[in-house]
Amino acid sequence: MRITNVESIVLQYDMDEPLGYAQGYYHQRTAHLVRIDTDEGLSGIGEIFGAGNVAFANQAIVRHVLAPLLTGRNPLDVNAIWHDLYNHLRDHGQKGMPIASISGLDIALWDILGKSTGLPLYQLLGGKCRDDYVAYGYGMMFQKRDDLEESYAAEARRIVEMGFRALKMKIGMGVARDTSLATAVQLAAGSGIKLMADANHAYSPGEAISIGNALRDLGFYWFEEPIMPEDYQGYRTVRRALAGLQIAAGEAEWTRFGHRELLTRECVDILQPEVAATGGISEFMKILSMAHAFGTPVIPHVWGSDVLIAVDMHLLAVIPDLPGGLHQFEPMLEYDTTPNLFHSQLLVEPLNIIEQVNANGGRVRPPERPGIGIELDEDFVAHHRVA
């Protein structure tokens, strides 16, 4: 089997209402998909992390740098191809957009491997360590309104009513406001609900420790990206100061080499690699093994279309227990509950996360069909394609 074509597909549409986080507001939804075609009629689908105009820059990397390296190769040489692509780009970027671009292509190659063998991705990766797992409801993003406490509280209630047993909110508005928002969400969510807060590296270590103390007092489960990802020493300082509150990060880290720094420098309690940015499925599995060798749990970062969510649903199934036991720590699936056509309309058969959550006590199962197990709605793709 040979690769005959590599297609980069950027989808975009205007959102009804902008939604924000500590670094800015989204006015548009963007999804950057890739499709790799072969001479045997099989095609693989992948997705590249990177919102807004970043997607167009990644598209140029795919089209001009990576696609020519893939054409003519055997798509089943997944690991060999990964290292060839990485070695080709190493001198031009060991983090960021080059690695994200490799990630999406690696995902598409795994999809071809699954389709060519008739096996779902979780089976290719060694089989399910769990049949189902908790999905946590992501929401409570910044909105341009003064009564954010009330809207956060209403949204927390709505997500709990959907059946989610764990929630994540955005913070990053300063110590006093974050404390007020976290208190509003904690009261609205009620007892028995896991709560997480994500600052998207908005703070200095000193500020992060102040907010972390408030989150710890409110019983939050983790504090995500408190400080800038480059500051490994700062992460260690924050983590030591906030003993009893788990520090989570990793979405802004790249490859086994970057994640090695988070682990050896004792930066995090929970590692959150993003499969569509950090190097794809091949690299995610290596990072997972390395993290477990340090005794550090992995809970994937998820921010993308239903293509990427499907990939993560397989990954959640194959993450081994750490360390193993009757009442086991479980990784969770991050699921964005804000309005998103790339969740509701992109696939011929939707993943039905909300329906599964509602019917199964907050738990979901991975797709069962070969590869990633999804099929794009080509009419939807054509309608929303911008590049």
Ligand SMILES: [Mg+2]
């Ligand atoms: Mg985050």
